[in-house]
Amino acid sequence: MAGWGWGWARAVRGLLLDVSGVLYDSGADGGAPIAGSAEAVRRIKASGLKLQLCTNETQATRADFVRKLRAMGFDVSVAEVTAPAPAACRLLQERGLRPHLLVHHDLVPEFAEIDKTNPNCVVLGDAAEHFTYANLNEAFRLLIGMEKPVLISLGKGRYYKETDGLKLDVGAYMKALEYACDIEAEVVGKPAKSFFESALAELGVPAEQAVMIGDDIVSDVGGAQQCGMRALQVRTGKYRKVGTVSLIF
Numbered sequence: 001m002a003g004w005g006w007g008w009a010r011a012v013r014g015l016l017l018d019v020s021g022v023l024y025d026s027g028a029d030g031g032a033p034i035a036g037s038a039e040a041v042r043r044i045k046a047s048g049l050k051l052q053l054c055t056n057e058t059q060a061t062r063a064d065f066v067r068k069l070r071a072m073g074f075d076v077s078v079a080e081v082t083a084p085a086p087a088a089c090r091l092l093q094e095r096g097l098r099p100h101l102l103v104h105h106d107l108v109p110e111f112a113e114i115d116k117t118n119p120n121c122v123v124l125g126d127a128a129e130h131f132t133y134a135n136l137n138e139a140f141r142l143l144i145g146m147e148k149p150v151l152i153s154l155g156k157g158r159y160y161k162e163t164d165g166l167k168l169d170v171g172a173y174m175k176a177l178e179y180a181c182d183i184e185a186e187v188v189g190k191p192a193k194s195f196f197e198s199a200l201a202e203l204g205v206p207a208e209q210a211v212m213i214g215d216d217i218v219s220d221v222g223g224a225q226q227c228g229m230r231a232l233q234v235r236t237g238k239y240r241k242v243g244t245v246s247l248i249f
Contacts, residue, residue, distance in 0.1 A: 008230065014050035014205035016082075016196075016224070017041075018214030019057060020160055021237015024072060026059075027163030031068070034236050038073035045075065052203040053081045054196070054212065056155035056189045056219065058125035058170070059104040062086065082199040084154035084189035085110040088123060091188060097150065099123040102139045102173075104130060121150035124177070124185070126170045136173065143181045151177055155189035157219050161238045190216070191223025200227065215239050 020026050023037040044051050053076060057065055062085070066078050085107055092099055098115050101108060103125035111123075122139045143149040157169035174185050189195050200207055207228040214220025215237030224231040233239065 011209055012049070012211055013209040014052070014203045014211075015044060016052050016054040016199050016203060016210060016212045016229075018190075018212075018216065018220050018237075019053050019055040019069070021215035021239070022213060022234055023053075023069070023074060025161055025163050025237065029163065031072075032163055033072045033074070038075075041074055041076070050203050050205055051080060052199055054190065054199040054214075055081065055083055056126075056157060056170075057083055058085060058107050058154045058189075059128060060106045061110050064106065079202075082195070082202055084195070085125070087195060087198060088152060088154060088188045089114055091152070091186075092121075092123075097121045097152075099152070100139060100142050101125075102130070102135055103127055103154070120146065121152060122177070123152045123154065124170060124174055125154040127173075128167075131168075131173055136176065140177060140180050143177060143183065149181055149183050151181070151183055151185040153185040153187050153189070155219065156185075156187050156191070157216060159238060161215075166238065190214075190219040191226070193223070193226050196223055196227040196229070200229075 017023065024031050024033045062078050062081050062083050066076055066081060069076050089111060092114050098117060098119050100119035100122045101111060102122060104127050107125055119142060122143055143151060153170060153174040156171035156174055158171050159166050159169050178185055200210060203210060210229050212220055212224030212229050212231040213234060215234050217233055221231040221233050
């Protein structure tokens with residue numbers, strides 16, 4: 001790391017924080033905060049830096065997600081969370097799409113105002129135990145039967161860490177449907193550039209004055225870099241040591 005300067009840090013006005021693997025590890029029991037993370041959020045806010053949580057969380061509505069975080073001691077509000085489901089709803093409404101939802105049951109309320117009759121697209125989220133053969137095959141049959149199949153994926157992560165170990169993420173199932181239907185999914189969530197741009201707009205800070213902090217080298221670090229941001233990879237969550245450097249600029 002010799003020769004790496006930190007002068008750029010003085011220009012930083014805001015932070016985008018990943019949540020799972022950075023602030024807490026999820027789990028069937030509700031998950032557990034990572035040591036020191038709640039205090040870190042308090043110190044960031046006290047410093048005057050702007051803060052926005054930039055998450056691919058799709059197992060709960062934003063309101064329920066924030067309630068869980070607050071119960072763990074995090075001082076956050078719904079307005080401070082950028083998540084894929086609201087972005088997907090805006091896209092569906094703008095394009096007149098009617099989705100078949102293959103998402104976690106707890107996320108379904110986010111799509112309450114969306115017309116889901118006679119689906120002309122499939123929306124895929126982290127359905128966890130609902131990723132059964134029957135459910136995946138139903139999504140496949142709908143897509144393969146469309147003249148112009150539209151698959152919208154709420155993220156493309158490979159895996160994530162829960163309290164009992166690593167779990168397959170939505171990207172693995174997205175790739176299966178892409179391969180079976182010979183299509184390319186539209187990603188709404190990290191690492192999509194448009195998603196980071198939305199997070200920056202909600203943060204109110206330009207890319208060159210913001211830093212993304214996450215545990216995923218592709219979705220967090222790579223996605224931020226393509227928006228012109230700097231990024232830091234933490235050594236918690238899904239981080240796996242494959243080298244010696246975890247600061248990526």
